[in-house]
Amino acid sequence: MKTLSAALLVVLAISCKDSKPGVSADQAETGSGKIAFVTDRDGNPEVYIMDGDGANPENLTRHDSLDFSPSWSADGTSLSFYSKRDGNAEIYRMDLQTRQLTRLTNHPATDVLPVPSPDGSQILFMSDRDSLSRNVYVMDKDGSGIRQLTRNAAYEESPEWSPDGSQIAFTRQLRDSSDTSHAGNGEIFLMDAQGGGVKRLTDKEGYDSGAKFSPDGSKIAFYGAQEDQWDLYTINADGTGLQNLTNDAIECYSPDWSPDGEWLVYTAGSKGNYNIWKINIRTKERVRLTRTSGRNEAPSWGR
Template sequence: MKVQIAIAAALFLGSCATKTANTNDADQTLLFTSKRHGNFEVYLTDAEGKTFKRLTENPKTDYALGWAPNGQHVLLYSDRTGNEELWQIDESGSNAVNLTNAASNERQAAYAPNGKSIVFVSDRDNTTTDLYLMDADGANVRRLTQYKNYCESPTWTKHGKQVIFTMEVTDPTTNKANGELFQIDRDGKNLKQLTHREGFDSGASVSPDGKKIAFYGKSDKGSMDIFVMDANGQNIVNLTDDAAEDYSPCWSTDGRWIYMTSGDHTNYDIWKIAVASRQKIRVTTQAGRDETPHCRPRQ
């Protein structure tokens, strides 16, 4: 049985990669967040961690959330005005624009694949957090979810018709809470649960072809690992399966690598893992916490 499982996992992971043997992603640009200079700021680096560019610099928190589909703008959240707001900056770090301008806290956002709208997390109408949509310029805010339990970590399906996110689920018998991955249409209809695991699942990232979802979740060992599953929630495979704490996965634009945060209580860095071979390579090595990598879209 173990041999059959191993073969199935190998076939599944192999299907995530393209057929060409070239696995060079040297021209991949990564957006990430780091505390290497004391507080969380936003940076750029290359796929090998050789060059770095700092995009933000202020005494408050700036936290990278992702790229606009055109690769020319960056989405982040910052508490530079007191509460957590969503901001957009150019790829150079200039022209900062506050997109939300609300008294509430907004975080964990993502551009739609067409770049015209943004899904984000906010506590503006609830004591917990729900998902909202707004135009890319911050206008026309509308509520997507309205549940008693928190919602977080939204991302889009490949064609932008659905949002994948984490929602708290409470066992009615034990009252034990857990986070599971769900999918919902962008009009708030057709809620579908994708994961049914005992461990907390979050940080969904959809593969470039839209067929797979990477996420982080609690493993049988008790640590956080990176998992990959089919887009319908089937065939879950533990990709990292190691002693480190692995989270915040992001697919490379060619679908051959998954970038992630990995480490332990002493330090966290950006790593990447080959989807087919599971070769794990460290990208950043500096002191100070590096996390939440986002691959720049190719034009």
């Protein structure tokens, strides 16, 4: 979340413009599945899970170091995330039944943003271990067999598998060599699961990141900046049909799909106060799921 840390010190639990005020979790319909997210309500960033309607939040990590970016296994039995509990950012997996924690990487470089594959055999992650920049890597589910998929000096982030595991979406930061006035423009790219066939998906002004495939693979949700405002967007998987979903007066970012593809869970707010919301793709109904001060972010909806 390097880009967000610099650009998004945001979130107020208010509703979005051009919409009715969001309703609280106890007014919402019963949600489905579990949502993992990160919150600093206990004093530092911890991984929590809650019901799909925001009820029953539970602290899973309970550690005084940063724990961030949870991602579900396809069968819902474990969460992968990264943590600085051993001195630098490494990737871990937690078995949700036993709460047993397994460290998967062990390298002096920064290893972050793990995403298990749909078949459970591999995990995507980002690392700067090649000293070029932060690039996309993949490893076997037990941390062995690490392979580098991208290799360039451009900063990259937010890897994501397609539902069938054949493609990987990720963000690559592009910069005009003559422009030193601001951070490079982030665009979303696609490649095959072996790192080949790289192609650019988005081509819009402003930084775009956080791509997530819909459960059926037909659409991709992401967050993007336009005129210094972060909103949620959807686009067809072939790059057509770009739509601003939130068009919000506050910051909206880090979307993830509900198992039925009808909702996106996301982070929204401003002025240092972030909460978790969800929005219906068709009706644009918004529901607030957390209601605390500080930061609630990086939601991931269990399939």
